[in-house]
Amino acid sequence: MTDQVLSQALIEEATKKSGLIWVRGDGPSRPLWHVWHEGAAHVVGDCPGEQPLPRLVSGTTAEVTVRSKDKGGRLISWTAAVSELEPHSEAWESVVAELKGKRLNAPDAEQMTERWARECRVLRLEPKDAITSLPDGSLAAAPLPTPATTRHAVPAALPRLLLARKKKRAQK
Template sequence: MPVEPSLAPGVEEGAKKSGILWLGLAAGPRLAWHVWHDGAIHLVTGGEEQSLPGLDALDRVRVTLRSKDNGARLVEFDAAVSVVDQERAPEAVAALAKERLNARDAEHLTERWARECVVVRLTPVS
């Protein structure tokens, strides 16, 4: 479901233009790579992937998107956090795998994620 412009101006455009974002976690701000898919931000954490401690246990998280060009803050918003069932969301997992750079096991990446990682969906909220 797409984000309503009045709900979070610039979120979709910013998320599509920048491959990284900042998350406000209890352990402190964390940089994370992500993809925009199906009206939300998706990312993977755990195993050999990026460490985002406690993200999958949160109901909401503060997200900051920054410009690729100069690092300026584009938009900051709260997002609802939900864990993605990787079997039921193959399109989201495929979108993440396509953007995953320098994976040591590119041809078996999604299988490793299914065993070791959590895919998380961040849906902007008002």
């Protein structure tokens, strides 16, 4: 019993302090901003102007990985029971009030909650059971191929130009 209470406290404290969590449902993990409210992480998204959510359906589970706010490394990983909140329900209203306070740079701050009710999904990610082991490896995705590059050979004239500047400074 004590281990479960400590696990829940660790999940809550780590998730509250992290501004970003990684959530994996049916598909790749996605970084999501969230709020911790009444024993669960809550996220909003899947609509224009908001974060894309991973494929999550009510009644399923998701894997949540919490990162350190200061160092960015993985702190803890836990399994969450997923449920979608019904727009304008009592639970939805209390969560959206919290989410609205953390939403940065909203283009429509006055009508944001109505837009969320019409177009977005608000999900509750409630810790289930206990802490899971952290995934192995970096989990970094390979960058997409692109013709853009930042590495080029040093121009042939550059060493002479830099040397000429140093000579001028030395003569002064």
